[in-house]
Amino acid sequence: MPGRIRIAAGSIREADDETLTFAAQLGVSGVILNTPPLTGEAPYGSMQSLGTAYWRRPGPASPPVKWDFLELLHLRKRIESHGLRLEAIENVPIHFYEDCLTGGPRRDEQLRNYCDTIRALGAAGIPVLGYHWMANRVWRTSKDERTRGGAGVSSFDLDLAARAPLTFGREIDEVEVWSHYTRFIETVLPVAEAEGVTLALHPDDPPVPSLGGVARVFRDLAGFRRALEIIAPSPRHKLDFCMGTWAEMGVETMMAGLRHFVAAGKVAYIHFRNVQGCVPRFREAFLDEGDVDVVAVIRLLVENDFDGVLIDDHVPHMVNDTVWMHRGRAYATGYMKGLVHAVEALRTSGTPGA
Ligand SMILES: [Mn+2]
Numbered sequence: 001m002p003g004r005i006r007i008a009a010g011s012i013r014e015a016d017d018e019t020l021t022f023a024a025q026l027g028v029s030g031v032i033l034n035t036p037p038l039t040g041e042a043p044y045g046s047m048q049s050l051g052t053a054y055w056r057r058p059g060p061a062s063p064p065v066k067w068d069f070l071e072l073l074h075l076r077k078r079i080e081s082h083g084l085r086l087e088a089i090e091n092v093p094i095h096f097y098e099d100c101l102t103g104g105p106r107r108d109e110q111l112r113n114y115c116d117t118i119r120a121l122g123a124a125g126i127p128v129l130g131y132h133w134m135a136n137r138v139w140r141t142s143k144d145e146r147t148r149g150g151a152g153v154s155s156f157d158l159d160l161a162a163r164a165p166l167t168f169g170r171e172i173d174e175v176e177v178w179s180h181y182t183r184f185i186e187t188v189l190p191v192a193e194a195e196g197v198t199l200a201l202h203p204d205d206p207p208v209p210s211l212g213g214v215a216r217v218f219r220d221l222a223g224f225r226r227a228l229e230i231i232a233p234s235p236r237h238k239l240d241f242c243m244g245t246w247a248e249m250g251v252e253t254m255m256a257g258l259r260h261f262v263a264a265g266k267v268a269y270i271h272f273r274n275v276q277g278c279v280p281r282f283r284e285a286f287l288d289e290g291d292v293d294v295v296a297v298i299r300l301l302v303e304n305d306f307d308g309v310l311i312d313d314h315v316p317h318m319v320n321d322t323v324w325m326h327r328g329r330a331y332a333t334g335y336m337k338g339l340v341h342a343v344e345a346l347r348t349s350g351t352p353g354a
Contacts, residue, residue, distance in 0.1 A: 005301055005340050007333065008032050008087050010271070010311025011324070015075060020082040022326060026333050030085035032130075032269065032311050035093055038071050040064020065096060066113040072124035087309045088200065088269060090130025090240060092117060094137070100184045101135035102168060103176065111184065115191040122195025128268050129192070130240045132202040133181055136167040136212045139205075145283050147276075151328075152317035156206050156248075158280035167212030174215040178226075181217065185232040193236045200240040200268035201227060207249045208279055220249060221257050228266055238266045244273035244313060247292050248282050254292065255300070262304045271313035272297075272336055284314050287335050294335075298343045310336055 008030040009023035140154040207219035246254035274290025315328030
């Protein structure tokens, strides 16, 4: 059935009126927020916060350690008031679970708080929580590369990154990373199942064996199969399929991974972006100048009746663009809409080759 592929506006931190109006004008059906700056405190009261966005309320004395149900509910209702659906929130602040990632002393407390955050999301009607397992996050070795017309992109060169000192002052090898991951997912997934919240795993970007002494286990098909099919199989456990990161493994690996997990119904949403090159050296790119054949990707999704969401990701920085990159996002989102529209129309009309 055509039309199940939904396109959303992504990478939104502050769901302010301008951003939501812009999303509505692009004609997307929803949004995915990334690490919204929530206070973690319930916005009790009926009047004082009306018309005041949640992030402009006086902040708490200390940074939050988990998210609050009522604050999340207000956030969803605010987005819906613009005619948009809140498809997912990706990434709680990393300090919510950093000891889960590294096996630190506050792990048990952070596991309890993470479960509380999942309960709050479920109660607030937010269906998907994206997460990643990068204790030392996303790495690039330059943010000053230029692509066509001088648009700004980032790049990665493993020869440069391999010189990095230890992020945590010690090695965290693969066996240890898997053990921390297993403890985490086995604790939080039952709560997600009970609350009807889908957890969506983002790959390790860049997908290399280790950086700063920390092993990266979500860097190939085998790692994702181990997580989703062996350690923690569940209808509530899926992927945030980052097309860019997967393409950094090589385009054939990306297409094989997409085919496998889309057919299995295991992709919650897709970071729709492109790259040139792959590990050990790559740089980001506009959708239509990267190595990935984006038409082939949409055809694969349409042929598999993909029921999920696409968002842009890491768009090139265009001339006079804003911090949120309205210009780059408008281009990427319009491109995605055109691709989906055309491929679905060609399929419905039965045009040869569609
Ligand atoms: Mn991504």
